[in-house]
Amino acid sequence: MAVTIDGSAGVTTNTGAVYNSIQSATAQASTSGTSIDFTSIPSWVKRITVMFNGVSTNGTSFKLVQIGSGSVSSSGYTSLGSAGYNTSQFLVTSSTAGFVIYDNQAAAALSGSIVLSLISSNTWVCSAVLSNTAGATPAMYSTSGNSPALGGALDRVRITTVNGTDTFDAGSINILYE
């Protein structure tokens, strides 16, 4: 079977199917701003990994990951976020505004990954595990859920907070897409 490897690291078979390798954006310092958007995500993408490395904000609002096509969708999600603390507490919250991460400590520094997968027809599902090793209360966070059906192919991911006003003040964020 003949294959063509093009300059964008994609592989095209003689049936016309194109297979692209895993791609990485450039890690962004999450040290300012109320949100960080990754835009112009290619339409062929079926899985996105959002990576947090010591990410912190200056407030106590839960973190939120939103997706969109043309614009960011801020409703219609079914999402649960949980936190397990070293105090043996296990807490859960929900959100329809995005995939919610149960981190409400300003001193927290989140590290881990959020995996977004295209299940069908512009609907995406999320699974995430992150941890906070900063501050007095170490915690593990898990998040899962599904998105509304987007109006078209996903082309953007936003990382923000539920209240929209807390500001990023530490760490870095990057995405892998494939």
Next chain:
Amino acid sequence: MTHRIVVDLATGTTTQVEYTAEEQAAYDAAVAAQAEAPAEVSAETPAEPTVEPTEGV
């Protein structure tokens, strides 16, 4: 001014996008509302762990 960070994968550029006047007004109103809201005793932040004393073996 408040801003967001936008990373464009097509161009490889990272831009600091300042809020528009409307966005800034909404942001300021939200911050003011939070400041006026009564302080809550949140059950969401865990208490510090209780350390039980252990006896030496």
